[in-house]
Amino acid sequence: MVLFGLIILFVALVALQRLVYSRFWSRHLTVDLIFSAKTGAEGGSIKLTEVITSRKALPLPWLTVKFQVSRHLVFSDKLHATITDDYYREDLFSLGMYQRISRTLPVIMKKRGYYTIKSIDLVSSDLLLTRKLVDHARSHSVLTVCPRLIPREDFAVPYSQIMGEILARTALLPDPFEFRGIREYQGFDTLRSINWLATARSGSLKVNVHEYTASRDVIVLLNVEPDGAFFEEELLEEGIRIAATLCDSLIHEGVSCGLISNARDIITGETIDIATGQSGQHIQQIQEQLGRLDLTRKPEPFAPMLMQRGFSSYRDPVLLMVSINCSDDICRSWSDCLSRVHAGLWILPRYADRHDRLPDTEHPTLCWEVKRRAR
Template structure:
């Protein structure tokens, strides 16, 4: 009988000691790291999130729980050691022996474009019986940039092939009045303001300026994040704007592959620069494509200013000889007046009208005017 009492007393003492030991030293020399297998990906790609945890001490840890929030735009495949609630609250469970390291690779599908930053987590451990536990916050640095999906331009409700082909041809056959390469004989129909009077006086015959052809094609894609004419700028249908971003990325990818200078702008903003409009000047090459995709990936679907005000900035800066593509859910009178101004300055404007079916608006011509 006395032996049973001693056994109970010793057991209680041991449990008490181990509880104190694990509460004080359980998380000591526990190191945790999390990172993605790739820094960038496209919507639909599968990558891995890698977890590495090390117990750098003699004391084994019977259980560890790691909790964090991960955006539901990253879809995890279910597995036994990973608990996911509501699509975004993640728990990983570990059991660590002395001086042991565990590495796990979780397969993830990138379901939505965006900038994903996993910068913190909570790690918890406790005694053998789980009667008491302790936890601490840990800082992480795992970032992933998911680019918009690139689709075939044939899937876009707009004749991209023909339109970009017209741009390329038109730019090389139209003379630029500001690029003078010499003089030539006067031809019937030449405007009087192109007469070179000095050359005319020297030769005794009427001579006019010889003009170079205009510069390489320059395309600017503008996305309007307003899904209605709501003056408050609140976006209700975010999915339709996301479709617009997919169209913008796909057209930019195709145009750049054809050597056309391409830029992008929006009255939305990026995660790093709240309330500051997005505007990337036209450029060419793979670095330009990378820049455009990064900007589109970081975009927030929310208004920084009215789209008409955004477009007006180009009018004030005197932009000319540029081809614009507006991707928008609606075209009001204010926007149409800005389109008319851009056209009068020597620019062209085309419109992709976003709708639930994303069909091109057949009642709007190349310059956004209603056809009657």
Template sequence: MQLTWLMISACILIGVLSLVYQRGAMRGLTYTRYFTKDAVFEGETVEMVEVISNAKWLPLPWLRLESSIQTGLRFGDQANLDIYSGDIYQNHISLFYLRPYRRIKRHHQVMCARRGLFRLDSATLTTGDPLGLISRVQKFPLHLELLVYPQILALQELPLPNHSWIGELAVQRWIVEDPFLTSGIREYRPGDAMGSINWKATARTGTMQVHKRDYTADHRLVICLNLEDSDTMWRNINDPERIELGIRYAATVADQALRSGIETGFICNGHLIDGARESVRISPSAAADQFGLLLTTLARLVLERTVSMPTMLEEVLSEEPVDTDYLLITCHQGEKLSKAADQLLRRGNGVEWMIIPEIEAVF
């Protein structure tokens, strides 16, 4: 008889406990996640912070956190974190015990392996009673974004011509300063030649001053990134890693040109994520926010061809540009593309080719 009452009491207790957790497990439970930076460069590390709070008297004997993140972000090893990675997304699963009125704050070091716009839309929390008889699930919207800019390379890594930049090369007009033209003075920066120091201005101001050099031509630069690997390519990108290298070239050239005070623009026959499926065109400018605009555009660029590059250059020609340098970053110099480039030359513009080298496969 006592055993029967003991079993009945246990069943009643389990039933009440299950009912309590069914109604109250998710009350007072909050979850937030954020990055310590809104944007970083490819190859850099950013910190992601998670905060889970249980603002009630009821303890949570088990709590499972699940989220899906793109594979371009690499998380370091951490306790209570299992990662199951696929080609595009990786699933993160964590298990916790959360005491009453307790908050857990976790810091993740995340290496940004690829450029792009990374979104974390939601995270799912599952919890229940101590025996696991019932469970409650709630999805927490996050609306979290991280921009990863393409890596800025050293100038020596660009496939520039091996011969002298002095002459009629379009490249040298925005990379090389003319030593015979000066436009004032400025403070010394690391890397400035000792021969450029203005000793009179240095003595007068008390800080190291150098001659501010001007440039041999006041041309504008338009960086043209071509996603095609041939004149006959259609929509799909055949070698995305090679195009990613071209994107790094474009970012590096834009950085160098804008640092030199050159108005710099950008065109590409891809399109931006979340935007209309239209080719990308940014007018040349030397404004303070131009580099940020170009980096954001390159980060959001989708590797999907919208139109052929010869067609884009024909649209440019219809606007009758003059005194503009066009840098064609491309995998090929096909007949149609070369013909469009020659037309730009005949209109009084400069054209320079930067061929993206093939990337050897690693086995």
């Protein structure tokens, strides 16, 4: 009789704890996945922190947190992970009463883009592991990966050509009485501009940066239409990096710079039109906007966009067009555009083994050689 009573008591306790856990296991349980910064640079690293908080007296013997992110965010710790079109990860925790646990995961940002935590699943059980419990959570943490800037040694010669052919000396004559700051020495700088005192202090060459007696607006035009039927993503991405590096370099030189593109913003779906500016915040705005470009959406046709665009509101504008598309329509629109604007340069990203594709234009063109990625 006693044994029978104990069996009934045991069954009742099992049923009771199952009921309690079924109703209350996820109550006052929060899971947050937080990026250490809102923005980062392509090729750089960032941290993702998992924060699990239980504000109740009910312990969880085990809790599995499953989440899904883009495979272009690479975790150095690949344990309990599956990589297909996305990255799926499972982490196991054990939570006591009123406990908070955090775990930080280093992440490498392999590709430019706008990233979210796509899904978070929580899996647990009761104390006796008799019932599987499942719930879902949401994360509002987002990460914008800005395009990688092209290294100075790779960019010095093309940038010198741009400065020499497009930004005329009469329009960008430095004013020796208007000092703006100090920056790193670059290949196109003169010896007269070197600040020897700052060089001695830092151990690397530094040059003085002056304001300009006259200024021009530079507008970077980024076309993301593919050249023909083939979608060359790496060429388009290199074009975005060129646009980012141009804007960054010009603004650091004190040149007022803006950005126009037919690419779509991944959040708004709108094309890009950033007015000219030359502040640090302006650089950040351009970089973040380029990070949010969505190449999977169909861009606005670029040739009509050039034809309809007016540049009369800019100060003696200079146009720098980055486009892998060399269609006749774009060539005609570019020529018509430069008939209204006195200065412009077409920058053509192309593979080093493809010398046959050139725009049919009499205006200056700079071919930017791109190395094919190893498969």
